[in-house]
Amino acid sequence: MKLHTLVSYLHSFSTFKGSNPNITSIEHDNRKVEEGSLFICIKGYTVDGHDFAEEAVKTGAAAVLAQRPLALGVPVIVVKDTQRAMAVLADAFYGHPTQSLRLIGITGTNGKTTTSHLIEKIFYDASQKTGLIGTMYTKVGNKIYNTRNTTPDSVTLQKAFHEMKECGVETAIMEVSSHALELGRVHGCDFDIAVFTNLTQDHLDFHGSMESYKHAKSLFFSQLGNAYVDGRPKFAVLNADDDAAEDFMKWTAAHVLTYGIEKSADIRAKDIEITAKGTQFTLEVSQLTRRISLQLVGKFSVYNVLAAFGAAMCAGLDPDQILTSIEKVEGVSGRFELVQAGQDFSVIVDYAHTPDSLENVLKTVGEFAPKRIFVIVGCGGDRDKTKRPIMARIACDLATDSIFTSDNPRSEDPHQILRDMEAGVKDKSYTVIADRMEAIQHAVSEANEGDVVLIAGKGHETYQIIGDQVLEFDDRIAAKEAIAAQKVKKKE
Numbered sequence: 001m002k003l004h005t006l007v008s009y010l011h012s013f014s015t016f017k018g019s020n021p022n023i024t025s026i027e028h029d030n031r032k033v034e035e036g037s038l039f040i041c042i043k044g045y046t047v048d049g050h051d052f053a054e055e056a057v058k059t060g061a062a063a064v065l066a067q068r069p070l071a072l073g074v075p076v077i078v079v080k081d082t083q084r085a086m087a088v089l090a091d092a093f094y095g096h097p098t099q100s101l102r103l104i105g106i107t108g109t110n111g112k113t114t115t116s117h118l119i120e121k122i123f124y125d126a127s128q129k130t131g132l133i134g135t136m137y138t139k140v141g142n143k144i145y146n147t148r149n150t151t152p153d154s155v156t157l158q159k160a161f162h163e164m165k166e167c168g169v170e171t172a173i174m175e176v177s178s179h180a181l182e183l184g185r186v187h188g189c190d191f192d193i194a195v196f197t198n199l200t201q202d203h204l205d206f207h208g209s210m211e212s213y214k215h216a217k218s219l220f221f222s223q224l225g226n227a228y229v230d231g232r233p234k235f236a237v238l239n240a241d242d243d244a245a246e247d248f249m250k251w252t253a254a255h256v257l258t259y260g261i262e263k264s265a266d267i268r269a270k271d272i273e274i275t276a277k278g279t280q281f282t283l284e285v286s287q288l289t290r291r292i293s294l295q296l297v298g299k300f301s302v303y304n305v306l307a308a309f310g311a312a313m314c315a316g317l318d319p320d321q322i323l324t325s326i327e328k329v330e331g332v333s334g335r336f337e338l339v340q341a342g343q344d345f346s347v348i349v350d351y352a353h354t355p356d357s358l359e360n361v362l363k364t365v366g367e368f369a370p371k372r373i374f375v376i377v378g379c380g381g382d383r384d385k386t387k388r389p390i391m392a393r394i395a396c397d398l399a400t401d402s403i404f405t406s407d408n409p410r411s412e413d414p415h416q417i418l419r420d421m422e423a424g425v426k427d428k429s430y431t432v433i434a435d436r437m438e439a440i441q442h443a444v445s446e447a448n449e450g451d452v453v454l455i456a457g458k459g460h461e462t463y464q465i466i467g468d469q470v471l472e473f474d475d476r477i478a479a480k481e482a483i484a485a486q487k488v489k490k491k492e
């Protein structure tokens, strides 16, 4: 696309004179620039992209978009907000892919990954070609790409949608994080269905307060558009049991479908029965009442299922077909995942890394655990510090044995993170073992027949980030190794 054509999509920019090169790609990282790229300078939290513009031009950038004039020998377009302009340009450069894709987004503190995987499974079973973007990976047709962020930056995002279009994807499902909403990563995405799971404490380091965290989430619904846009219906699927839903309902002009367990809702679950192997409940929606048998465990899983069901209903899928798909789902990687290594106690790996998710998962375990519950839990470094003492208290209140350990300390001192956790439980007993492998070994060596060991926080992650190092670490493998070593020890 020619530079002048591309730039014409921007509403306002400082006039520039100069050549009209062909733009071959859009990049905001100079290390990815190729001959003919448009390099976009982003002022980040760590560095300022403007400092890399010269390097980008040396590598072949044909033009630069910046927030201030730069003398570079290639056309420089100046805008007030390059982050916002990047979203507009990426959407245009890739041919507005989401205008002709069914796009379903899921936001909320917990349950985004699980719900998005459920929705993807439903559409896949309905013989649709699907795309998925989220915490675990980006899937385009049959191809899988690793992701750095739950919701990638606007260029990566639009590029993925474009690729989806190229390979015939009809429905794209994506997680929409609050960071993405705040930073405009999803500007330019034409969502058809916006799903809300819940709003509880997390990310206060970034948003500052629950109020502004909620505001970021609300943008998803207020920006959804009218009930019909170009003849396409727009839907907000909201969790009626979460207080925030009432406001989101007011702030969206789209059609609203609610789901819930406690309060009255369009889609309702009743008579829930939870066992270690699954969950049963009765689903009520308009004319349909059906007993559902899930392989997923916990009340929170019921919420995710209701949300996924609601989204699929909005897309016009057959309710019976949707429910058949849902009942077949065995689980999502790293979410309440059982580790079986021949031991006589249960080991569960789960991604609970917020107060609410930890409480939910421990209460769920409490529903069926006959004996002791060991929980191994840590809190991420460079993330919301205020959740640390709260998570420690939840662990001590709901488990019989709490072991505090490290969960991606990143640039922080792991011992300081542990001290922050301990501040919440001065009156309780617990064990602190900073090394995660040792913490798992400790729990495994203490657990007896019928006990449950819950390893929380890292779920599907296959790494431990300590300082700048990303070390290989997988809770599932660690647990298996610990169990095997324990068996050898017992034999000796």
Ligand SMILES: CC(=O)N[C@H]1[C@@H](OP(=O)(O)OP(=O)(O)OC[C@H]2O[C@@H](n3ccc(=O)[nH]c3=O)[C@H](O)[C@@H]2O)O[C@H](CO)[C@@H](O)[C@@H]1O[C@H](C)C(=O)N[C@@H](C)C(=O)N[C@H](CCC(=O)O)C(=O)O
Pocket: 028, 029, 030, 031, 041, 042, 043, 044, 045, 046, 047, 048, 049, 052, 135, 148, 149, 150, 151, 152, 153, 177, 178, 179, 180
């Ligand atoms: C706080 C935050 O969101 N940071 C994001 C931000 O990083 P940053 O502002 O530090 O970027 P930076 O390093 O200062 O770089 C500024 C600019 O210079 C460019 N640059 C940089 C270095 C260089 O050598 N050359 C160069 O051109 C960069 O490409 C960038 O355009 O922009 C990066 C590129 O888009 C993101 O990957 C990064 O996410 C980091 C990894 C992160 O940890 N984000 C978390 C907090 C986050 O966003 N989480 C949510 C999910 C949470 C949930 O699921 O609950 C998410 O959506 O992932």
Ligand SMILES: Nc1ncnc2c1ncn2[C@@H]1O[C@H](COP(=O)(O)OP(=O)(O)OP(=O)(O)O)[C@@H](O)[C@H]1O
Pocket: 108, 109, 110, 111, 112, 113, 114, 115, 135, 150, 175, 197, 198, 300, 301, 303, 304, 334, 335, 336, 350, 351, 352, 353, 356, 357, 358, 360, 361, 459
């Ligand atoms: N609906 C829910 N309500 C509360 N807790 C939930 C819910 N669904 C899942 N959880 C808990 O939260 C953990 C994370 O779930 P999931 O990965 O689906 O959430 P997420 O919103 O994608 O998280 P992230 O923001 O880190 O990407 C699960 O392992 C489980 O413990």
Ligand SMILES: N[C@H](CCC[C@H](N)C(=O)O)C(=O)O
Pocket: 150, 353, 379, 380, 381, 383, 407, 408, 457, 458, 461
């Ligand atoms: N999306 C979350 C994931 C947290 C996972 C946990 N293992 C941690 O590192 O804190 C975040 O980036 O805050």
Ligand SMILES: [Mg+2]
Pocket: 112, 113, 114, 134, 135, 136, 150, 175
């Ligand atoms: Mg996720």
